[in-house]
Amino acid sequence: MERLVCLKVPFQAAPSYSSRPRSWIPPTQLSAYKRNSLSAFSVRAQMESEEGSAAAATSSEPAVDALKMKEREVGTFQDEVAASQGIRIRRRPLTGPPLHYVGPFEFRLQNEGNTPRNILEEIVWNKDVEVAQLKERKPLIKLKTDLANARPARDFLGALRAANERTGLPGLIAEVKKASPSRGVLREDFDPVEIARAYEEGGAACVSVLTDQKYFKGSFENLEAIRNAGVKCPLLCKEFIIDAWQLFYARTKGADAVLLIAAVLPDLDIKYMIKICKMLGLTALVEVHDEIEFDRVLGIEGIELMGINNRNLETFEVDISNTKKLLEGERGKKIRERDIIVVGESGLFTPDDIAYVQEAGVKAVLVGESIVKQSDPGKGISNLFGKDISL
Numbered sequence: 001m002e003r004l005v006c007l008k009v010p011f012q013a014a015p016s017y018s019s020r021p022r023s024w025i026p027p028t029q030l031s032a033y034k035r036n037s038l039s040a041f042s043v044r045a046q047m048e049s050e051e052g053s054a055a056a057a058t059s060s061e062p063a064v065d066a067l068k069m070k071e072r073e074v075g076t077f078q079d080e081v082a083a084s085q086g087i088r089i090r091r092r093p094l095t096g097p098p099l100h101y102v103g104p105f106e107f108r109l110q111n112e113g114n115t116p117r118n119i120l121e122e123i124v125w126n127k128d129v130e131v132a133q134l135k136e137r138k139p140l141i142k143l144k145t146d147l148a149n150a151r152p153a154r155d156f157l158g159a160l161r162a163a164n165e166r167t168g169l170p171g172l173i174a175e176v177k178k179a180s181p182s183r184g185v186l187r188e189d190f191d192p193v194e195i196a197r198a199y200e201e202g203g204a205a206c207v208s209v210l211t212d213q214k215y216f217k218g219s220f221e222n223l224e225a226i227r228n229a230g231v232k233c234p235l236l237c238k239e240f241i242i243d244a245w246q247l248f249y250a251r252t253k254g255a256d257a258v259l260l261i262a263a264v265l266p267d268l269d270i271k272y273m274i275k276i277c278k279m280l281g282l283t284a285l286v287e288v289h290d291e292i293e294f295d296r297v298l299g300i301e302g303i304e305l306m307g308i309n310n311r312n313l314e315t316f317e318v319d320i321s322n323t324k325k326l327l328e329g330e331r332g333k334k335i336r337e338r339d340i341i342v343v344g345e346s347g348l349f350t351p352d353d354i355a356y357v358q359e360a361g362v363k364a365v366l367v368g369e370s371i372v373k374q375s376d377p378g379k380g381i382s383n384l385f386g387k388d389i390s391l
């Protein structure tokens with residue numbers, strides 16, 4: 001539990017941050033710093049503990065302005081780090097559009113800054129607000145108490161390997177998915193526990209549960225309910241993770257694995273989150289969509305499970321040849337050398353699709369739409385594989 005201290009460091013270190021060179025703070029800590037010092041309330045709290053409440057009461061406004069300015073700079077810097085790694089998704093600006101200072105003039109670039117440029121960016125910006133609110137209700141210290149009572153995590157990776165060996169087919173991560181921004185509502189009569197049970201009986205190795213409410217009509221209650229209903233398959237918390245706090249939260253809600261999206265997270269955040277996952281017993285499924293993300297993730301030590309999403313989360317285009325393309329040649333060779341399990345994700349509907357991604361080199365698949373839509377999702381699994389894989 002010693003590592004938990006990392007999460008507190010930015011908050012404690014914040015007052016002296018401004019005297020340090022910008023490059024000193026890793027992006028993860030910047031983001032934690034940024035979020036921890038979000039509200040004027042917490043800014044004031046820092047000042048009070050630093051300077052005493054009387055001094056804070058008299059000098060709060062200029063100091064708050066200065067901190068807001070610094071936060072804006074920090075946010076911009078964080079996006080710069082991300083952009084240098086080819087990440088297009090920007091984090092939500094703290095307070096409206098950033099101002100650009102040029103000499104004595106101050107102006108705002110049209111539509112740059114506070115308008116999300118695509119759906120993934122919109123989801124992530126929304127998540128930023130959501131997580132900040134959840135964190136206020138359940139600070140890490142409370143989560144740690146819940147964590148002590150949580151049942152141990154199950155072996156997600158082991159379940160996928162075992163299924164692959166047992167059936168000779170890719171291990172199935174079956175997704176409990178009510179809706180998506182690209183497909184709308186997939187199933188009206190949606191009982192998450194019943195669906196998860198049908199998946200398990202139908203031979204799924206693991207179950208993925210969407211927890212994002214706003215865009216996917218999912219919830220953490222669904223995750224908890226499935227876990228408490230006695231479903232034995234390890235559970236993936238399908239969430240947009242942008243803050244290490246969410247890893248703790250997911251674990252307390254019964255997750256055995258979490259999704260980390262490389263299109264959203266800079267390398268240092270992925271590394272840091274993988275360490276926390278290991279500490280919590282969570283398996284990290286690190287998702288990529290293109291060559292740049294693939295190569296970035298391959299450069300990270302300790303990767304065991306990588307997902308190749310056939311859906312572009314910025315445009316929603318689906319193309320299952322993406323899995324094949326990314327696993328060809330040197331990249332596929334490296335995956336085999338490092339014994340990384342690759343999951344083919346999205347857009348898989350038929351036994352031919354499964355055979356195609358298996359041929360490309362995946363040992364697991366993540367499937368939602370094609371099976372969740374069937375009146376009997378267990379039967380949906382045998383249709384997908386062309387045979388009963390529960391035996």
Ligand SMILES: O=P(O)(O)OC[C@@H](O)[C@@H](O)c1c[nH]c2ccccc12
Pocket residue numbers: 175177238287309345346347348366367368369370
């Ligand atoms: O319903 P499909 O096309 O079978 O896709 C499932 C899964 O791959 C998809 O839900 C998914 C993959 N990565 C994601 C990241 C966020 C949200 C959703 C996803």
